[in-house]
Amino acid sequence: MAKHFQRKGQRLLGLDKQSWIKGFFGSNAGLSIVVLFLICLFLMIEAFRFFPAHHELLKVNRQSGQEFVDHIIDEADGYQEFVSYTNQAYFAEYDERFEKERGIKDSWGALLGEIEDNGEDQIEVLEEARDGDDPAVLEKAEAEWKAFLAELTSEVDRAEIDSFNRLEEYPEAWNDLLKSALTYDPIEEETPAFVADAIKTQEEGMKSFTEAKTEITASGRALKDLRAKLVKITAQIAEDVELDKSAADRKAAILEGAKVLEGEAREAALAEAEKIVIRDEFPYAERVKPLSESKENHEKAAAELREKLTTGIAKLPTKFQSDKAAELVAKIRNGREPYLKNLDRSVQKASEWQFDEKVGFLQSIAKFFFGSKWVTNSSWTEVYGLGPLFTGSIMISLIALFVAVPLSIGAAIYVNRLATRREQTLIKPSIEMIQAIPSIVLGFFGIMVLGEVLQDLSQRPFLSWIPGFPIQDRLNALNAGLLLGLMAVPTIFTLCEDALNNVPRAFSEASLALGASKLQTVIRVVVPSAISGILAAVLLGLGRVIGETMVVLLVAGNRIAMPAWGDGVSIITQPTHTMTGIIAQEMPEVGAGTLHYRALFLVGLVLFSISLMINVGAQKIIKRLGHAS
Amino acid sequence: MPPESASSANPFRSLSRRRQIRDGATTGLFATFTYIVLACAVVIIGKICFDGLPVLFKAEAPFVNTEFFTKKTMTLNQFYTAEGEMVRMDNDDYLAFKESNPDAVIKDHKAFSYAGGGIVGPLVGTMMLVIVCMSAALFIGISAAVYLNEYAKKGRALNAIRLSIMNLAGVPSIVYGLFGAAFFVHSPFFPVFTHTPDLEKALFTIPLWPTDGYLSFQGWGSSVLAGGLTLAVMALPVIIAACEESLKAVPKGFREASLALGATKWQMIRTAVLPYATPGILTASVLGITRVAGETAPIMFTAAVAGKDKLPWEDAKGSGLYWLSDMMTQSVQALPYHIYVVTGKLPDDPALKDMQYGSVFVFLLLVIGFAMISVYLRARFRNKLKW
Known part of the structure; x- marks a missing residue:
């Protein structure tokens, strides 16, 4: 018994056994601080080293003129979009209005192609016969030609050639075509009258559209040429800069190699080493001269683009038979003003470009946080801008909360206050079980099932009032948002339920005693006194959603672009990319220590800060509003 | 009136x-x-x-379908026979088939990586990751919970610890992945036992006499250890919270009685607290397993690979400690990552469907199974232990 009262044991470093044990447990608990600290440290080490390297990248971009050319590329890309929309609208309208005529024209072309491909020998024979003056030979050749045509026309497989299918609904036209093919003369190459008529009809019908199309297409030609020229120059400069950087090393390597060589080979190597010039500074001033000189050209090309595009768009017809064409032309018309504004701004910026102007460090930081582009897999340039990823994450989170908040708060109220005992014991663990469904499984469901279901649904006419319907891409923000919403439900539900549970019984009893109905009590008394807990639950749900990776990686569509704000609410059905998704997608492919690697860590740091802020915010809310209950 | x-x-x-x-x-x-x-x-x-x-x-x-559980992941071959019949074969069967029928007509041959065979590799990988993770997380988690519940006095230190635990719980899993990649995978602070140290990466090496190997501080690379410990860091807040709860459930009277009988604090914890908290801790660990086994993001760049021909122990070289070290520093397949590969990374094709649904089903079964066990355990202990 006395043993138990022993207080003195062996001491080590002045501490007894009990203190050591306490220290052991304490250090394990302290590990959580250490881990949090290490996470911060390692994220920051990599993330903060991004900024100097990014600054350097921007500097080189400016010096080598890439910045200047980037403006032109953007302008030309915008122009290209107009051209492509115009073409799509043109053919949509064309098909709608002149289906038959187009079918005739294309089928005739295709038929001629068939004839020429298969009848090469016969045509040659016929030609020779006509040039010669032997009537018997001529007659035989003509007969053979006729026979060939007859055989060919009887064998033509309609299903094989697309343009023949256009005539499916016009069997007469098809028969006419075949008939005129029978009398086709390969040397005269005459177009049958009704084909010529068809061509003429459609040309006249589409005349104004064709003119507009030509004008729009021609508007940016000068800019496009300029772009092609300048891209070549800049790429060369960038390459030479790289070569310059490695010049010293290469020279040393060749000299090193030359040591073991002998005779002529050695001479050659030495001569080669001699050729490598090591410069302290790259002669940017001299190299970017052609770029500076083309500023004027650029302005001119832009002015031309502006003028012709405006007149071209003005010339576009206003009435359409095809809905698609009308939609596209509306898009073109609406897009003109913003594009021209952007164009002006971009031209001005390009004209202001000076290769030797300093790039501010703050500017490079701002460029990361507010940049609207993230380009990493192109050989031309690297751009790191958080904008599209951040908006994507926020957009998906908002969709998810929009779905999850009413569902989970409603469910919490129901289960906690309104449901029967039996329901309570069944529903609570079931909703908690949803939490156990791994995110990859939900993502899998989204990619395999939900995407298609949503797309099918969106094509139903009675749902077309929903913005963004019909959905074009199977994988999009809405799809991801719905799944994440389901994922956030258990989190919000559990916390809400706890908050409702913590409301003192006296509150609801007093309310009921005053004659309020059960529901009045819940909505007017219980929920308001639990509001702090509910708000905190929603915030923590947001934290869960914004940090979720696998669902968005699989389902969000992974298109890195700022949402097209002009489309209004329907941006929710566009594919997007997220901060978590980009890390998961690109991290396995980058080498440790590269600029790209560090950019991803910086994105991680941003995520980490957001989640910390959400957490701290939730705790603050509970503390500040929590006194109510 | x-x-x-x-x-x-x-x-x-x-x-x-x-x-x-x-x-x-x-x-x-x-x-x-x-x-x-x-x-x-x-x-x-x-x-x-x-x-x-x-x-x-x-x-x-x-x-x-025992093959699905016992075969390794391999390429799936799809082709048409002369009769126009579609055939799908795992790569080993396909090679054997070609060997035995050299003149067989094979039309429209297509190969789908990782879509054939079974999922023994991913299963084993996930198991190893869970074992590494849970051993680390339970050890640290239980100790931390004991400190927080039995020793800690109110004060700044305790507040700081609680605050960090709470904030750790909210960190996105992908950020844990980044941390794991920077800390466990790329940093050279972690040693391996090896005969052939990677001198370029290694911070320093210690020759281990009398064997001809070294203890080389070269980092673990993408490996079971790195992935498991990343998961452990992630699971820590959940496990600490759950363990604390189960410690709190042990009535105060137990402790007081024990101390009154003259037990030291450690004796009290060992004999009067921990045994009664064990069921709760068990529940916590099962709950932890569900969390950890289901996570993909943290292991994507700390442990997982898309395909592997050999199981980790078949691939490990050396003997004894060296064998163990080599096995634990290999990258593995993992079931959630495997699902990601066959659904997200490969172009969609009907031929993949079996592998996709099969793996997801097995995975879901495992995770939901563990979740149910934890719910059951909790309910059972709650009913049984009434003091």
């Missing part, structure tokens, strides 16, 4: 008709919300079970 109005006269009157309808409708709405959530879960799980069951089970004995 005339009555003010009929309604205020009787506080026990029944609700007005309108009120009743409104209340009923609102209650119905809340109930609908609840059941919508449950229906979604049922649809998702049901769809996966419906398409996954046929992969796992078959009509004739032994009724279970």
